[in-house]
Amino acid sequence: MHCFNHPNTPAIGSCKACCKGLCAECTTDMDHGLACKDKHEAMVETYQFIIDKNSEIYSAAPKNIVIAPAFYLFMGGAFAFYGYRSGGFTDLPFMLGIGFIVFAAVTYISSKALFKEASGKA
Ligand SMILES: [Zn+2]
Ligand SMILES: [Zn+2]
Structure with a gap:
C-alpha cells in the first residue's frame, strides 16, 4: 500500500475515518489510531468517542x-x-x-x- 497523497511513498498505516493509506508525513497519530493530517483528526476523535460511550x-x-x-x-x-x-x-x-x-x-x-x-x- 502506498500513501494516498504521495503515490511513490509507502504507507505506514491508514486513516481510521476514510481508510486511505498514509505516509508518516500525512499522518496524525491519535493514540488510538491514525488520521489524515489536518483533515480527519476530529472525525477519528468522534469515532473513538462513540465507541467508548457504547462500551460504557x-x-x-x-x-x-x-x-x-x-x-x-x-x-x-x-x-x-x-x-x-x-x-x-x-x-x-x-x-x-x-x-x-x-x-x-x-x-x-x-x-x-x-x-x-x-x-x-x-
Ligand atoms: Zn482520512
Ligand atoms: Zn503522504
Whole structure:
C-alpha cells in the first residue's frame, strides 16, 4: 500500500475515518489510531468517542436494569399510597401509581432481554 497523497511513498498505516493509506508525513497519530493530517483528526476523535460511550453503556447495563425499574417502582408505590389515602382507587394519583408499577415491570423485563441480547453478541 502506498500513501494516498504521495503515490511513490509507502504507507505506514491508514486513516481510521476514510481508510486511505498514509505516509508518516500525512499522518496524525491519535493514540488510538491514525488520521489524515489536518483533515480527519476530529472525525477519528468522534469515532473513538462513540465507541467508548457504547462500551460504557454496555458495561453499566447490569446496574441500570435494576436502578431504573426500582426508581419507577418507588414512584409508583408513593403515588398509589397517597392517591389511595386521598381519594381511593379511582383517584388519579392512584391510577398513575399503578401505571408506574406496570411501567417498572415492563422496563425491567425489556431491559433485561436487551442486555442479554447485547452481551450474547459480544
Ligand atoms: Zn482520512
Ligand atoms: Zn503522504
